[in-house]
Amino acid sequence: MPKISLKGEQMPASPIRKLTPFADKAKLEGKKVYHLNIGQPDIETPQGMLDAIHKSNFKVWAYTASEGTLSYRQKLSEYYNKLGYNITPQNIIVTTGGSEAITIAMMTCLNPGDEVIIPEPFYANYNGFACQSDIVVKPILSYIENGFALPAIADFEKLITEKTKAIIICNPNNPTGYLYSKEELEELKKLCLKHDLYLFSDEAYREFCYDGREFVSPMHLEGLDENVIVMDTVSKRYSACGARLGCLITKNEAVLKTALKFAQARLSPGMLEQIAGEAAVDTPDSYFEAVNKEYTYRRDVLVNALNKMEGVYCPNPGGAFYVVARFPIDNADKFCQWMLEEFSHDNQTVMMAPATGFYSTNGAGSNEVRMAYVLNGNDLQNAMICLEKALVEYSGRTVESDKLKVESL
Amino acid sequence: MPKISLKGEQMPASPIRKLTPFADKAKLEGKKVYHLNIGQPDIETPQGMLDAIHKSNFKVWAYTASEGTLSYRQKLSEYYNKLGYNITPQNIIVTTGGSEAITIAMMTCLNPGDEVIIPEPFYANYNGFACQSDIVVKPILSYIENGFALPAIADFEKLITEKTKAIIICNPNNPTGYLYSKEELEELKKLCLKHDLYLFSDEAYREFCYDGREFVSPMHLEGLDENVIVMDTVSKRYSACGARLGCLITKNEAVLKTALKFAQARLSPGMLEQIAGEAAVDTPDSYFEAVNKEYTYRRDVLVNALNKMEGVYCPNPGGAFYVVARFPIDNADKFCQWMLEEFSHDNQTVMMAPATGFYSTNGAGSNEVRMAYVLNGNDLQNAMICLEKALVEYSGRTVESDKLKVESL
Numbered sequence: 001m002p003k004i005s006l007k008g009e010q011m012p013a014s015p016i017r018k019l020t021p022f023a024d025k026a027k028l029e030g031k032k033v034y035h036l037n038i039g040q041p042d043i044e045t046p047q048g049m050l051d052a053i054h055k056s057n058f059k060v061w062a063y064t065a066s067e068g069t070l071s072y073r074q075k076l077s078e079y080y081n082k083l084g085y086n087i088t089p090q091n092i093i094v095t096t097g098g099s100e101a102i103t104i105a106m107m108t109c110l111n112p113g114d115e116v117i118i119p120e121p122f123y124a125n126y127n128g129f130a131c132q133s134d135i136v137v138k139p140i141l142s143y144i145e146n147g148f149a150l151p152a153i154a155d156f157e158k159l160i161t162e163k164t165k166a167i168i169i170c171n172p173n174n175p176t177g178y179l180y181s182k183e184e185l186e187e188l189k190k191l192c193l194k195h196d197l198y199l200f201s202d203e204a205y206r207e208f209c210y211d212g213r214e215f216v217s218p219m220h221l222e223g224l225d226e227n228v229i230v231m232d233t234v235s236k237r238y239s240a241c242g243a244r245l246g247c248l249i250t251k252n253e254a255v256l257k258t259a260l261k262f263a264q265a266r267l268s269p270g271m272l273e274q275i276a277g278e279a280a281v282d283t284p285d286s287y288f289e290a291v292n293k294e295y296t297y298r299r300d301v302l303v304n305a306l307n308k309m310e311g312v313y314c315p316n317p318g319g320a321f322y323v324v325a326r327f328p329i330d331n332a333d334k335f336c337q338w339m340l341e342e343f344s345h346d347n348q349t350v351m352m353a354p355a356t357g358f359y360s361t362n363g364a365g366s367n368e369v370r371m372a373y374v375l376n377g378n379d380l381q382n383a384m385i386c387l388e389k390a391l392v393e394y395s396g397r398t399v400e401s402d403k404l405k406v407e408s409l
Numbered sequence: 410m411p412k413i414s415l416k417g418e419q420m421p422a423s424p425i426r427k428l429t430p431f432a433d434k435a436k437l438e439g440k441k442v443y444h445l446n447i448g449q450p451d452i453e454t455p456q457g458m459l460d461a462i463h464k465s466n467f468k469v470w471a472y473t474a475s476e477g478t479l480s481y482r483q484k485l486s487e488y489y490n491k492l493g494y495n496i497t498p499q500n501i502i503v504t505t506g507g508s509e510a511i512t513i514a515m516m517t518c519l520n521p522g523d524e525v526i527i528p529e530p531f532y533a534n535y536n537g538f539a540c541q542s543d544i545v546v547k548p549i550l551s552y553i554e555n556g557f558a559l560p561a562i563a564d565f566e567k568l569i570t571e572k573t574k575a576i577i578i579c580n581p582n583n584p585t586g587y588l589y590s591k592e593e594l595e596e597l598k599k600l601c602l603k604h605d606l607y608l609f610s611d612e613a614y615r616e617f618c619y620d621g622r623e624f625v626s627p628m629h630l631e632g633l634d635e636n637v638i639v640m641d642t643v644s645k646r647y648s649a650c651g652a653r654l655g656c657l658i659t660k661n662e663a664v665l666k667t668a669l670k671f672a673q674a675r676l677s678p679g680m681l682e683q684i685a686g687e688a689a690v691d692t693p694d695s696y697f698e699a700v701n702k703e704y705t706y707r708r709d710v711l712v713n714a715l716n717k718m719e720g721v722y723c724p725n726p727g728g729a730f731y732v733v734a735r736f737p738i739d740n741a742d743k744f745c746q747w748m749l750e751e752f753s754h755d756n757q758t759v760m761m762a763p764a765t766g767f768y769s770t771n772g773a774g775s776n777e778v779r780m781a782y783v784l785n786g787n788d789l790q791n792a793m794i795c796l797e798k799a800l801v802e803y804s805g806r807t808v809e810s811d812k813l814k815v816e817s818l
């Protein structure tokens with residue numbers, strides 16, 4: 001029997017999806033499972049996108065240009081230029097989700113063995129994409145104590161070698177929700193220019209900034225045009241994860257020309273999605289206002305409930321729809337699995353993503369979990385009630401609970 | 410300025426699309442261009458698929474399971490089991506086009522530096538996909554004289570080394586249209602079992618077999634379950650290239666488990682496409698009968714016209730919708746570009762794909778072109794009139810034309 005490749009063996013399973021069999025089993029047993037494990041929002045897709053699908057009128061479902069239709073790229077550039085990116089349609093290559101923008105950027109810019117520095121915890125699939133291209137991820141720890149702010153530039157400098165080719169930031173951050181400031185990005189700019197590094201900017205959560213905070217992109221920084229590659233997607237922006245429609249944006253001509261060759265090999269992004277994506281750009285501001293209000297409310301529900309639990313700490317993030325919280329537990333992987341396999345409260349339980357999958361450093365994040373606040377406030381409150389009970393009941397609890405103390409009196 | 414990767418430099422541009430700027434220019438100059446260069450059929454997508462899109466009724470355009478929805482995989486397995494593949498939904502991973510099925514299969518089975526043997530001329534993007542994974546393509550020449558039949562097994566044996574991990578066949582073949590026989594596949598089976606090789610079977614054109622010929626898949630061969638990976642797509646089957654919906658099928662459990670990890674990293678195939686794909690399986694036989702009748706007619710128009718031209722040779726293929734023809738010219742790349750840049754007849758010209766892009770051996774196919782018969786009979790006839798004139802007029806003609814002789818009298 002022929003063998004699997006080494007890459008195939010080393011490829012990590014998704015930390016977000018690996019507990020799915022346990023969740024499926026819990027559901028078969030009749031438990032209600034609150035899914036806080038995955039960034040699949042329950043927010044409705046804008047009606048304009050759905051209308052565009054229903055009204056679509058073509059006889060042949062044809063390939064488009066490999067870089068995406070001119071018409072969609074024109075519309076997209078309007079969207080980005082409103083944000084001040086100052087681009088043309090020629091700066092955009094439409095991709096199959098943000099995922100493909102990341103893999104194409106990696107293949108375009110990094111050789112096998114080259115290194116990319118990523119503040120951790122980070123979006124787990126960067127590990128998988130790096131593995132696909134035999135690229136080495138050099139993690140740099142950020143800390144829950146300061147809300148996972150950008151690590152010190154001196155810490156980046158320590159990691160830079162001859163092999164370092166790029167830095168990835170995800171802003172606002174998945175999984176931490178941290179929103180990088182202009183000052184932090186300016187620091188990164190200096191570092192990238194000094195060491196001639198690419199700055200990959202994953203901006204999937206751009207539209208989700210709370211409490212009046214402002215989003216800043218490396219595209220806004222002067223003198224960094226040759227270094228910046230934005231990796232974007234409509235998945236979260238318009239709650240259209242299943243559309244698999246993203247893009248890569250850069251002003252670096254050599255990158256564009258090379259990325260196009262990778263795009264040509266896979267022929268074309270989805271045709272119908274580009275029609276819907278074009279309509280999406282006309283989504284009224286009121287949609288985003290309502291969505292951001294809802295997410296702010298949910299974040300507050302979650303963060304307040306978590307910080308009231310004994311021994312739990314959760315920073316209050318400025319963007320995206322995730323939090324990473326620290327629990328008084330021995331092992332987040334064990335705890336999350338136990339919650340699905342053994343725990344229930346009123347026949348309900350919660351599925352979360354152990355944070356270990358978002359760290360590349362061995363052992364880091366072993367008492368942290370990521371939660372996506374993609375459920376309505378009521379479900380979130382129920383989920384938090386379950387979680388609080390579970391943390392008290394769990395045998396691997398590391399801090400004695402007052403409740404346990406009271407009960408044992 | 411940061412550098413492009415070596416892989417990015419080495420990545421081949423699409424031979425099918427590289428002449429596009431010249432075609433665009435010809436159109437700007439007011440010329441009508443007959444596109445025989447790309448396998449984008451003009452055949453209408455089945456109404457059932459389009460209806461499924463228009464009737465789709467969801468509020469959140471959500472991710473699906475990474476391996477595809479169970480419901481689509483169930484329906485797909487019905488389709489494959491009618492063909493005698495004897496599979497379950499668990500043998501299928503839904504992919505973003507056939508392209509992704511190929512890249513996932515390569516990453517799953519081959520290490521960097523490993524070798525894959527492919528009869529040439531072959532689908533040009535195999536080169537690109539191999540480049541992406543640092544896999545070495547070992548081409549094995551097939552010959553226009555016998556219609557591009559499977560090369561002798563002894564020729565395969567000569568190429569096999571410690572590094573050889575797989576053979577790719579595309580059946581019916583793109584670009585040659587050759588339909589492999591059961592006997593040829595049995596030969597390949599023995600070879601794969603003897604040397605413990607994967608057999609990647611690209612079956613994008615399965616439904617297009619002419620003159621009553623029967624399609625045979627390696628899935629039909631006994632004892633080869635651990636070796637066969639089918640790479641499929643709805644692109645050509647239902648004239649739905651822009652749907653980007655394909656799948657990978659295998660009975661090898663280790664391959665399935667590993668391929669799923671790559672599928673998980675990119676989260677999900679398109680959601681709406683899977684709804685349309687499910688409807689597509691109910692496409693009536695009458696659709697395929699009409700389409701095959703039309704393609705048979707077109708092939709006959711093309712092959713007859715080509716073989717009547719002085720110095721031209723074109724085999725009569727048993728499947729797909731391509732032919733590779735030999736022209737009396739010095740250089741197919743030059744000729745195809747010249748036809749767009751300089752030639753016109755009644756203000757019309759033809760865009761074709763130089764066959765060199767489908768060969769990996771340097772210099773091979775330099776007087777051959779690939780043509781896709783994806784236009785209606787009338788357009789094809791006009792295209793053939795243009796081509797005949799062009800071949801007479803072209804300065805790099807290698808065989809003196811009787812017409813030229815007559816004119817010079």
